[in-house]
Amino acid sequence: MTARKLHLNAFLMGVGHHEAAWRHPRTNPSRLSDIRHYQQLARTAERGRLDSVFLADGLALGDNVRHNALGGLEPLTLLAALAAVTEHVGLIATVSTTYNEPFHVARKFASLDHISGGRAGWNIVTSAGEAEAHNFGVERPAHRDRYARATEFLEVVTKLWDSWEDGAILGDRHAGRYADTDRIHTLDHTGPHFRVRGPLNTSRPPQGHPLLVQAGSSEDGKEFAARFAEAVFTAQQTLAEGKEFYTDLKSRLGRYGRRDDELLILPGISPIIGSTEREALRLEKELEELIIPEYGVRQLSTILGVDLSDHPLDAPLPDLPDATEGQQSRSKLVTDLARRERLTLRELINRLAGGRGHRVVTGTPEQIADQIQEWFTGGAADGFNIMPPILPGGLEDFVDHVVPELQVRGLFRTEYEGRTLRQNYNLARPISRFEQKVSVTS
Structure with a gap:
């Protein structure tokens, strides 16, 4: 038994992460834009007590839709619908800092956090694709320029979330005072990329700040994560690579005044599960033959x-x-x-084909759990970003067979720790940077 517990996120992608998933008889590609499909997946993740579900996103149609089921739903809109049918599981969406404005993003995530009762998370990306740039009539910005913009973008968004203090809403109908305007603040932010006055026209999110997630592993990406991120989705192929990345990223936190436990590192893993090893290998072979x-x-x-x-x-x-x-x-x-x-x-x-560079692990529930445990106890992960090869069956197999094995080993929760995503990730709720210090006189 161990006091330290795994964190597990379900990365939901259409009808599965394997590029041939849409051709497999256990999937139905016509459900790619069916809200009931995603609601079923979110409820399955919650049944397994997973920390969160995550939706990736891009701002261009992926390469060669002729041969893959591409073109899903906009993630923030979708997650609002998932919030209505779940109570505990976190809801993380990818939104780019390159082709959005801070005010829009701050308001949308604050709204999702209110709608879900404090379960929103933002996966911050900088949109590296040329096709995305062309959809906005510009040339792709240089790598370092994208991260410079992202840094200022995030600073503005968090200031906007903070622009309402927690005690700003009074709701005093007798006195006719809805809000204490001394606790609502303008930003008057002026920087190289943005000029934003504020305040936000949505009150402070239940979590203070929705959870901040990042997925880049370049030098700029790692430095950005060390400064801002609270969870990192990453990809490594070997235990040695995982340990090296984990140690490197955690070692950067101190220069930003942060502790090791303020950032969770969650490598991606695509588990191909069978009741026997032969059955798992058969599923792997079936998918490979459809590539x-x-x-x-x-x-x-x-x-x-x-x-x-x-x-x-x-x-x-x-x-x-x-x-x-x-x-x-x-x-x-x-x-x-x-x-x-x-x-x-x-x-x-x-x-x-199975994970686009993320590790694919094929085997029985016990073998999958062995791999997870080895990385978790070996200093390579705080948890995992689970990428089922086929959906919904791959997520159901993980929840019904791998999760119980992890629970028996004392590695994973049997009940949620709280109602918000921060509580389940064991991360502190930030106070507003504008918070007034109220003096108490006797």
Whole structure:
């Protein structure tokens, strides 16, 4: 038994994370835009006492919709509907700092936090894709420029959340005073990217600040996470890589006056589960046989920033320049994987099909739990971002079979610790930076 407990997030993606999931008989791609599908998934995650569900997002249609079920629902709108059918599970949405404005984002997340009773979380991304830039009529900003904008963006958003102090709403109908305007503050923020007066026109969120999540693993990304993030979704392939990332990121917190337990590191893992190892391997093989190589090559080309469409499938990956823009950390992870295991292009796209660079683990519930426990106790993770290969079945298998195994081992909760996402992540509720100190005289 251990006092330290795992944190588990369910990463919901359409009908599954495997790129061929939509072709498998256990899925139904017509449900991609069906709210009942996502409500079922959220209730399943809550039944398993998972900390949160997470929706990724991009601002362009993914490459080659001809061969994959792409084009889902806008995440904040969707999470508001999930809030209505759940009570405890956290609700985390991806929203870009590159093609939004701080006031819009602050208001939307404050609203979601109120609607859900304090369960909102924001996955902060900087939109690396060229197609996204073209949808807004601009050229893709440089990597460092995107993070500079993101830093100021987040500063403005948190100031807006703080612009109402906790005691600002009086509701004194007898005196005719709804709010104490001395506790509602303008920002008058002026910076390189934004000019925002404030205050926010939505009162302070129940959590103070919705949970702040980040997923970039470049040097700029790690520094941004060390300064601001409270949870990090990351991708490593080996235990050694996981421990190195974990130690590196935690070591950066001190220079921002933060403790190790103020940031949770949650590597992605895609579990292919069977009642026996043979059954799990059969499911893995079924999915592999449904892969369309053309699609995999296009996806890999996007990650690496190099067109591989004419490269032989059964040849090793060619020599590639270091990535300077786009998905820097993911490009390095994929290249390192190909070199370390001497994979051909075909083998590499098969390996990436299940998790796009996240670790795929195939086996029985006990074997999956063994892998989770090894990383958790070995200093490589505070929990995991669970990426079911097929949905809804893959999430149901994890909740019904892996979660009980983790609970028996004393690694995972049997009941929620609280009602808010911060309470379940064991993270403090921040006070408003404008909070007035009320003196007490005797």
